[in-house]
Amino acid sequence: MSLRMRLCSITLDCADPPALAAFYQQATGLEPHPKSDDDFAGLNGGVGFFIGFQRVDDYRAPRWPDQTVPQQIHLDFAVDDLDEAEARLLELGAGKPEHQPNEARWRVLTDPAGHPFCLVRELVGE
Known part of the structure; x- marks a missing residue:
């Protein structure tokens, strides 16, 4: 039996998740994820795809x-x-x-x- 995987999310490390999410939202037109905060923000790409941005100390x-x-x-x-x-x-x-x-x-x-x-x-x- 082979394992079948589907990429559903990519998360990028950064110092300021809301700012980086805003950049990609303006660039792509993707919808902001409703549960974004200062430590994690995301964009919904439709068809089960998500781009996340997570705060990393000393990024x-x-x-x-x-x-x-x-x-x-x-x-x-x-x-x-x-x-x-x-x-x-x-x-x-x-x-x-x-x-x-x-x-x-x-x-x-x-x-x-x-x-x-x-x-x-x-x-x-x-």
């Missing part, structure tokens, strides 16, 4: 691409227009590291807590 932001503090995880978001999505996310408080390995296909940004994430071109029909 140290990842350094990308430097591995002094490794990224440990990153998220990828498919977008129709890389330039438009990047501009909107920078307005919301994202950062853009200098190192961009393939800017024509994807963009590496960092959320306000320092977690790297990528915007990838939606490739319809490829």
